[in-house]
Amino acid sequence: MSISLRRFGAIASVLILAACATATSAPLLDGHVDDQGWRAEAFTTRAVGLGLPGGPVLADGVTYAGGIEIQLPIGSPLHSVSDLKLTGGDGFVSVSDIGDLVQGRLVLDSRGRLTGVRDLAVRRLTLPDGSDITEKYDGDAEGLLFLDNGDLVVSFERNHRLWNYGPLDALRNIPTALRRPDVAFAENDGMEGIATAPGGWRVTGESGGVWDCNPAACVTVTAPPEPLLGDGDFRITGMDRDPSGKGASQGGWFVVQRSYRPPIDARAQVRRMAPDGTLGPVLITLKLPGLTDNFEGVAAERRNGTTRLYILSDDNNNPLQKTLLLAFDVR
Known part of the structure; x- marks a missing residue:
């Protein structure tokens, strides 16, 4: 979901202060398109810290493992x-909310800390007739998951749907529809968090509600609240399966949540979600006067005996915001 962030201007200077001075340039790419339709894109990166004291709050057992701002040309x-x-x-x-699929590679240093990305490329998502998505109504992609068979599924809002594009290394131009909750989501407020689940996939609505789905049906885990949440409350904007032995065997997830209270109070937090949809204690909080932005993505993996989390922010194509990729380790 996009949020109106002309009002974000007051925190732009804080975000700049929170960024470290070191800048690293990726080689400018020439727009080459491969035989699968992926087009290389130019970018630079800059290392960032978590910013001023009083901003970030990390729970016991959580450590910052590096982060970057991905700096992008206009357009x-x-x-x-x-x-x-x-x-x-x-x-x-990743996906963009204008209908592009994005892929790349992480760059880690000898200690395993995130120091950059490389090989960023985009590929246009397509409609069921095989043509490229061209309209915002059809292209507002918000979530991703990989099914157990490796197929890539994208969730869209405005025109709410889940579409299966097949395996990443052999994407299909003709997607197939996947079952989704039978809910009248608001236009700009849909299925932001999706992830694999035992026997299928789990879906969360940004304004609330959790559903477990399979090809036959979607079952309500927690119903959306009445009335729906307002912009000032923490709302789930991304979700991934907990890869740890303990959590994964029981169907646990990690979620990233966003809160925005005008004119400048933007916050993010990361928590675990249990199979019954309840949320655990806050593991990571990002807020002023530290580094913060519109975080909408979370990914988890096991690395050297701990759980590594990556969180990604959506800059809303707004020059006052940042595309941030941050890493955290959770014991």
């Missing part, structure tokens, strides 16, 4: 990325 299709999933090795995939 780049890499703006407004939402959600994040890992693809094995150092690969990752």
